[in-house]
Amino acid sequence: MPSLRFDPEEILETVKMVQMENLDIRTITMGISLRDCAHPSLAAAARKAYDKICRTARALVATGDALEREYGIPIINRRISVTPIALVAESCEADDYVLMAEQLDRAAAEVGVNFIGGFSALVHKGCTPGDTRLIDSIPRALATTERVCASVNVASTKAGINMDAVARMGEVIRECAGLTRDRGGLACAKLVVFCNAVEDNPFMAGAFHGIGEPDCVLNVGVSGPGAVLSAVQRAPGADFGELASIIKRTAFKITRMGELIGRRASERLGVPFGIVDLSLAPTPAKGDSVARILESMGLERVGAHGSTAALALLNDAVKKGGAMASSHVGGLSGAFIPVSEDIGMIEAAAAQALSFDKLEAMTCVCSVGLDMVAIPGDTPAATLAAIIADEAAIGMINRKTTAVRVIPVPGKGVGEWVEFGGLLGRAPVIPVNRHDCSVFVRRGGRIPAPLQALNN
Amino acid sequence: MAESSNRVIVTVVGHDRTGIIAETSRVLADAGVNIVDISQTLMGEFFVMIMMADLAGATLSLEQLKARLAAKGTELGMRIDVQHEDVFKFMHRV
Numbered sequence: 084m085p086s087l088r089f090d091p092e093e094i095l096e097t098v099k100m101v102q103m104e105n106l107d108i109r110t111i112t113m114g115i116s117l118r119d120c121a122h123p124s125l126a127a128a129a130r131k132a133y134d135k136i137c138r139t140a141r142a143l144v145a146t147g148d149a150l151e152r153e154y155g156i157p158i159i160n161r162r163i164s165v166t167p168i169a170l171v172a173e174s175c176e177a178d179d180y181v182l183m184a185e186q187l188d189r190a191a192a193e194v195g196v197n198f199i200g201g202f203s204a205l206v207h208k209g210c211t212p213g214d215t216r217l218i219d220s221i222p223r224a225l226a227t228t229e230r231v232c233a234s235v236n237v238a239s240t241k242a243g244i245n246m247d248a249v250a251r252m253g254e255v256i257r258e259c260a261g262l263t264r265d266r267g268g269l270a271c272a273k274l275v276v277f278c279n280a281v282e283d284n285p286f287m288a289g290a291f292h293g294i295g296e297p298d299c300v301l302n303v304g305v306s307g308p309g310a311v312l313s314a315v316q317r318a319p320g321a322d323f324g325e326l327a328s329i330i331k332r333t334a335f336k337i338t339r340m341g342e343l344i345g346r347r348a349s350e351r352l353g354v355p356f357g358i359v360d361l362s363l364a365p366t367p368a369k370g371d372s373v374a375r376i377l378e379s380m381g382l383e384r385v386g387a388h389g390s391t392a393a394l395a396l397l398n399d400a401v402k403k404g405g406a407m408a409s410s411h412v413g414g415l416s417g418a419f420i421p422v423s424e425d426i427g428m429i430e431a432a433a434a435q436a437l438s439f440d441k442l443e444a445m446t447c448v449c450s451v452g453l454d455m456v457a458i459p460g461d462t463p464a465a466t467l468a469a470i471i472a473d474e475a476a477i478g479m480i481n482r483k484t485t486a487v488r489v490i491p492v493p494g495k496g497v498g499e500w501v502e503f504g505g506l507l508g509r510a511p512v513i514p515v516n517r518h519d520c521s522v523f524v525r526r527g528g529r530i531p532a533p534l535q536a537l538n539n
Numbered sequence: 540m541a542e543s544s545n546r547v548i549v550t551v552v553g554h555d556r557t558g559i560i561a562e563t564s565r566v567l568a569d570a571g572v573n574i575v576d577i578s579q580t581l582m583g584e585f586f587v588m589i590m591m592a593d594l595a596g597a598t599l600s601l602e603q604l605k606a607r608l609a610a611k612g613t614e615l616g617m618r619i620d621v622q623h624e625d626v627f628k629f630m631h632r633v
Contacts, residue, residue, distance in 0.1 A: 089548070091580050093631045094589050098550050098620050152602045155622040336630045343629040407633075 097336075104309035105371045106337060107157040108344050109364045111147050112285035114292035114300040114357065115139050117166040117201075125177035129186035132171065136163060136190035136199075139299055144195040146351050150344055158344065159306075159366075160506075163191060164290035165201035173213030180217055184224035184231045191230040198273075200290035202233040205280070207242040208529070218248075221255050225270035226262035232288035238278035238475035240482045243532040246472065250524050252276045253468030257491060260460065264493040267501040271490040272423075272455060276471050278478030278485045283358050284414040289451075289486060300357040301349045302414060305341035307333075308363045309370040311401075315379045326380065327400040334361060334404030342409045360414025361405030362450055363397070365425035367508040373397075373418050374427025385427055386437030394418060395448035415484055417450025423503060423510035424455055433511045440516075447477050452486035457501045457510040462491040465521035472524070480533055545594040546575065546624040547601065549608065553617030555586035563619065566611050567592055570599040591624070 100106040120131035140163055147161045165171075165187065172180045184202050191199040202224055204214040221233045235252060238244035256276075260268035275289035282293020285302035292300075314333040321329060341359040349356035365373045374385040377393040398417040406412050420442070422428045431437035439456065446452045452474050471487045478485030492501040495512050502509045551563055560577070567574055572592045579588040594601065605621045612619030 089627050089631060091578065091582070091587055091589055094548060094550060094627060095552070095582070095587065097627055097630050098552075098622065101622070102618075102620060153623055154626050155605070155620070156626065339629040340626070343625055 100307070100310045100336070101156060104307070104313050105368065106307045106310045106340065107159050108303060108341055109306035109362070110160040110162050110285050110304040111143070111158060111344065111348055112162040112164055112290055112302045112304065113140050113143050113352075113354065114164045114283065114296055114302060116292055116296065116298045117168075117171045120171055121174050123174060123176055125172060125175040125180065125182050128172060128175050129183045132165070132183065133186040133190045136165070136187070137193050140194040140196070142352055146348055150347055154344065154347075156340055156344060160198070161196050162285070162287060162290065163194070163196050163199045164285070164292045165199065166292050166294065167201055167203035167205055169204035169211070169214045169217040170294070172217065173211060178216065179220040179223070181220050181223050181227065184220070184228050188228035188231050196230070198230050198232050198287040200232040200234065200287050201292060202231050203235060203291040205236045206248045207236050207239040207245055209245060210248060218251060218255060221274060222258035222262050222270060225259055225273050232273045232275075232290070234275040234277055234280065234289045234291060236277040236280040237471065238479050239532075240279055240479050240535070241532055244278070244472060244475045244479060244530040246524070246530055247527050249471045249475065250465075250468045250527065252471055253464035253466070253524065256467050256489065257464045260491045260493050267503060268460070268490045268492050269503060272488065272503055272507050274488065276487045278475035279483060281414060281484055285360050286362065286364065286415060286419075288488065296357070297355055299354050301345060301352060301354045302357040302360065303341045303345035303348070304360040304362060304364065304414065305337050306362065306364040307337040308365050308373050308376060310337055311363060312370070312372070312376045312379055315376055323396060327396055330397060330400035331404030334401045335408045337361070338405035338408035356411070358411045358413030359405070359409040361401060361409065361412060361416045362414065363401055363418040365419060365421065365428075366506055367424055367426055367429070369426060372425045372427040373420060374425050374431060378427060384434060384436035385431045386441050390441065391444050391448055394420070394445050398448055398450060415450045419451060419454060420445055420449045421455035423457065423501075423508035424506060425508075429508065429510055432513050437513075439513055443473060443477075446474060446485055447481060451484055452478070454486065454488050455507065455510065456489045457492050457512045458489055458515050459497055459512055460491050460493045460495050462515055463521065465519070465524045466515060467491065468524045469520040470515070476530070544624055547592050547594060547621050548624055548627060549590040549592055550620045551588040551612070551617050552585055553615070554584070555581075556615070559586070559588060559615060559617065562611060562615060563588070563590070563608070566607050570604055570607065571596045572604065
């Protein structure tokens with residue numbers, strides 16, 4: 084008789100992770116190249132994009148549903164990323180690309196995904212006319228569609244920071260907020276400004292299908308802050324070395340689930356498996372908070388001194404544990420610290436334990452950047468641009484991805500709340516520095532790339 | 540990687556009482572599911588039974604089987620979960 088081959092402890096650990104600790108696959112994201120959809124007519128290009136997405140992703144949602152049932156692991160989101168639209172639409176004779184966004188939105192609805200990313204431009208060295216048209220189209224594109232996400236890469240370690248684009252993105256964020264004033268500035272929650280954007284990120288709102296990617300690929304984003312939290316809580320007396328080991332072991336197990344689902348999904352869809360992004364992605368649900376992990380290490384509230392060190396340990400241990408669990412690790416991989424999507428972060432912001440400046444410091448060691456932070460609605464475009472510049476500088480110098488997704492909530496001031504609902508959550512408006520930086524932002528040009536020991 | 544198998548792991552957790560194995564086995568037998576192995580243990584105050592079962596000849600889908608076992612669990616005052624063997628293989632074996 085074959086044996087069970089697993090210890091009861093192992094079996095119960097897995098059951099507990101899934102049933103009680105919210106272990107889930109956060110997203111299976113299909114990357115689709117739209118490079119073959121270019122056409123002089125925007126309507127024709129948008130039609131081709133619509134057709135290709137519907138054709139390629141038609142089985143994505145059903146496959147995700149079937150895997151979820153068979154393996155008993157929740158798969159929260161099915162999503163699509165596409166080639167940066169600035170590239171696809173560049174040769175269209177059109178003044179703006181809103182029509183393309185509308186067709187992407189329709190395609191996403193048609194195949195049943197909740198977000199489609201890639202209304203994007205990569206402008207870290209400068210803008211082509213297509214890039215400029217895309218950036219100008221972002222506010223209307225995001226205000227008139229439901230599922231489309233936009234991103235703009237304004238800096239990289241190798242190219243430096245395109246400060247003209249940074250200044251423009253400050254204005255774009257304000258326009259986005261203004262056009263969705265009745266929804267708390269919701270369009271801003273669908274716009275990410277990057278430094279060192281990655282080409283295979285499966286997480287929204289910053290996902291796009293990079294130009295080095297194949298025609299179609301499947302990327303998986305795992306999650307599981309709850310499982311890590313519970314492992315950390317079980318070891319109250321552990322020193323930091325032990326703590327890192329505990330997190331590594333848990334991250335390994337979580338990532339294995341991503342690898343399993345990713346492989347199976349790619350087999351069934353007949354699409355190459357790209358990467359597992361081993362991120363701890365919080366949700367507003369109880370027990371699904373990254374902040375709580377940091378607090379369980381011994382901080383009264385996230386935002387207290389020590390938070391950056393705690394996050395550094397967590398982020399690194401997650402990467403180390405996950406790296407061996409998957410044949411291809413990619414994306415952003417680490418711990419996300421969105422404010423409105425994490426109950427611990429929301430509470431800390433409301434209790435004024437977590438300041439904007441501390442968040443910025445924490446982004447030096449987290450997987451991405453300033454994420455889902457609600458700030459006063461009257462924050463000037465120049466201040467928004469300077470926030471982006473600071474964040475891009477952190478990414479550029481530290482050779483990591485950083486990003487800004489902030490919401491200047493129209494008509495609201497410090498201490499008031501904004502409610503986005505669902506996974507986007509809710510957050511109190513927190514103060515930003517009010518001193519003027521417009522002269523700095525207006526200088527224009529590029530901040531040169533840092534020296535990197537002349538390595539090529 | 541090896542082909543995906545038809546085996547699942549059934550876990551039953553709760554306070555011990557008579558008839559747990561009989562009742563759970565009956566649901567599986569009625570569904571044409573073959574029990575490959577079974578083990579039980581006490582973990583703290585909880586009774587834990589773990590079964591490996593083969594769905595090759597099953598007359599129910601995994602989803603239907605899960606629903607039946609969950610309902611049986613409620614009836615017995617136990618928690619019954621079913622998960623594909625691959626989940627454990629991936630998580631605990633490199």
